[in-house]
């Protein structure tokens with residue numbers, strides 16, 4: 574067992590690590606938060622566009638960095654068995670290239686997860702977005718026993734919608750959200766556990782580290798035991 578496999582003695586989610594052929598996803602703690610802030614300031618999208626429902630990239634630096642810290646620290650502080658959001662730093666060869674989160678509310682009743690993600694602009698368009706979403710879906714469906722995963726994207730966010738479709742999500746409605754003062758259509762996409770099992774993406778090798786009984790207890794997972 575190496576040091577990373579030892580997990581965290583008191584805060585099991587910090588012991589999680591997800592590995593795909595090109596990526597390592599690890600909990601965004603202080604060093605990763607610093608890197609994510611620097612990456613976000615370099616740019617995630619064309620400033621004329623807004624892919625995010627919460628327009629945090631419109632906030633000028635250095636307030637944007639502080640808001641990023643507040644958001645991530647709030648995720649860690651807010652974990653309960655009923656609901657959680659796990660912000661992972663996405664790394665290539667040790668360098669942080671983006672963020673992928675996995676969230677649930679009313680988890681024990683619904684067992685539905687939502688995802689959110691972004692990559693620095695230099696890292697977009699080469700399949701990493703698909704690979705990192707696939708990693709957290711493995712965690713959700715295979716380790717946590719999720720029943721369904723959902724993703725909403727503004728209708729002009731072709732990359733996000735393509736990632737969902739490529740992973741087997743199907744369109745499941747629409748909603749309208751204020752975006753810079755304009756009511757804008759979002760496409761709602763979802764994938765159920767049984768469809769995930771037959772999705773080609775489910776065959777991508779993903780190694781999950783840190784799935785322990787303590788982790789399952791922290792996230793309110795019942796009826797599953799750690800491998």
Ligand SMILES: CC(C)(COP(=O)(O)OP(=O)(O)OC[C@H]1O[C@@H](n2cnc3c(N)ncnc32)[C@H](O)[C@@H]1OP(=O)(O)O)[C@@H](O)C(=O)NCCC(=O)NCCS
Nearest residue numbers: 624690691692697698699700701702703731732733735739
């Ligand atoms: C959304 C995002 C994470 C996707 O990651 P990515 O690595 O760029 O996506 P991938 O390379 O895995 O591409 C997946 C699919 O999207 C398509 N795609 C990627 N960028 C695209 C673009 N700008 N326009 C149209 N299609 C695009 C790819 O061709 C691919 O489609 P295919 O499966 O049909 O071949 C990334 O583009 C990003 O960070 N965007 C800005 C932030 C954002 O929109 N976050 C999501 C908010 S809901």
